[in-house]
Structure formats: structure tokens, C-alpha cells
Amino acid sequence: MGKMQIDDTEISVISISKEDYISLTDMVRKLENGLSLIEKWLRNKNTLEFLGIWEEMYNSEFNTAEYHMIMGEAGLNRFVMSVKQWVNRTNSKGIVAKAGRYGGTYAHRDIAFEFASWVSPQFKLYLVKEFQRLKEQEQRQLGWSAKRELAKINYRIHTDAIKQNLVPPLLTSQQISYIYANEADVLNVALFGMTAKEWREKDPGRKGNIRDYASINELICLSNMENINAVLIHDGYEQKERLIKLNRIAIQQMTILEEQNAGKRLE
Structure with a gap:
């Protein structure tokens, strides 16, 4: 699909295994301490529960044992979680970290919409509407x-x-x-x-x-x-x-x- 424009924010969309992945990095780029919001979201136990359910539904190579260990750690004051740690420990496919010119954190559209809702319900509605418009245009x-x-x-x-x-x-x-x-x-x-x-x-x-x-x-x-x-x-x-x-x-x-x-x- 390429790019989505929401207000003054340009958000990249890429295709991975014929599925749409939306840039979480672009979503928060213009927010204060925006990039730290992704890791803050990942440390949330409700987020981890949602990600685990999604991976178990769509990723046959998901490391369920490691995921349960992470869930046991979540909520503790010393608990930290980055995108890289999540991907390496669980073999996640729903969230990926891309390097290079168009690098950043990308998530499957299901997960990206969930993240957008956590950032701002209003932003999620605008994101879903623009995504649907571009899909219709693409078709x-x-x-x-x-x-x-x-x-x-x-x-x-x-x-x-x-x-x-x-x-x-x-x-x-x-x-x-x-x-x-x-x-x-x-x-x-x-x-x-x-x-x-x-x-x-x-x-x-x-x-x-x-x-x-x-x-x-x-x-x-x-x-x-x-x-x-x-x-x-x-x-x-x-x-x-x-x-x-x-x-x-x-x-x-x-x-x-x-x-x-x-x-x-x-x-």
C-alpha cells in the first residue's frame, strides 16, 4: 500500500508474506517521547496477553513456553520488554523490527489497530478509516x-x-x-x-x-x-x-x- 496520511502524520504500510504491516514507529514519531511508548505498551500485561493470543492463532512457530515465562515476569517492577526482546524470545511474527531507510517497528494490522487504540481511540478510528479507504483504492x-x-x-x-x-x-x-x-x-x-x-x-x-x-x-x-x-x-x-x-x-x-x-x- 505504501503510505497513509492522517492529519500531518505519514504512516508507512509494508507487505510481509502478503499481509499488511503498519509502522508503529511512524504512528508515534511526532509525539513527545513517542518511541518510548512502544516499549511502555509492550510492558503492559494486557498487551502481552493480546499478543500471545494473536501469535497462537496465526503463528505455528510461536514459542509458547517462553511466552508463559514472560507473562510470569510481567507486572514486576524490574520487568522490561523491547521489540527486539519480544521477537527473539518468542519468535513473534506479529511484530517485526525493520532496518534501513524505511526501518522501525512494524506490526500486523490487527496488532497495529490495537496499539493505535492504546495511544488514542480517536487516532485508531482515523487510522482504520484511512486504511479501509486505501484498501478500496488498491482493489x-x-x-x-x-x-x-x-x-x-x-x-x-x-x-x-x-x-x-x-x-x-x-x-x-x-x-x-x-x-x-x-x-x-x-x-x-x-x-x-x-x-x-x-x-x-x-x-x-x-x-x-x-x-x-x-x-x-x-x-x-x-x-x-x-x-x-x-x-x-x-x-x-x-x-x-x-x-x-x-x-x-x-x-x-x-x-x-x-x-x-x-x-x-x-x-
């Missing part, structure tokens, strides 16, 4: 990336169909490349109303290609059209016939997709 981005990857896969199917059915033998690699580009532009013209070259000439300063600027609906439509075009090529349709058919399909599919989006916005 939307993953959805867009998945559709982009689907378009790439279908493009490979599409180009393979061109190679098998449109490319005569003994052509030069330059001629083959030209046929591929030409076929890609059949889809570009059918969906976007212009070739890749026309799109570049329209705004020479833009980077990337026409498909990089496509909407989610356009990528869905493009993915479908690539499959349909591959079938039409296999069935022997001339390029002009395919362009007309694909344009009609693009208009029909985009109309349906846009109507669905409009309906969701009204809801």
Missing part, C-alpha cells in the same frame, strides 16, 4: 490492472491468429511487423475512431500509446473485440468487412457498458 487499481493484463493476453491470441491466417510465407520481418500494426489499427479505428499514428500526431507531447489512455469500459470492449477479430480472421473475412463488423460491435458494447455505469451512478 480498484488491481481491477484496472487485471483488465489491462487481460487485454494484453487477448492481444497475443489476436496476433497469433494474424500469423496463422494473414501472413503469407517468405515475407520479411518488416512486412510482418507492418501487417501486425495494420491489424492493431483495425481495432483502434473500430473503437477509438483513429489509428495509432493519428493519435500520436494529434498530441505529439503525450507519452505511451492510445490504449494506455483507455477507460475501463474501453479496455473491456477491446478485450472482447480482439477475440472476435481473431475468429473473423480465422473464418476468412476481409479486413474491410471485419472493420465494419467490429465498429458495430464496439458501438453496441460501449453503449451497454456506459448505460450500466450511468445506472450505477444514479443509484
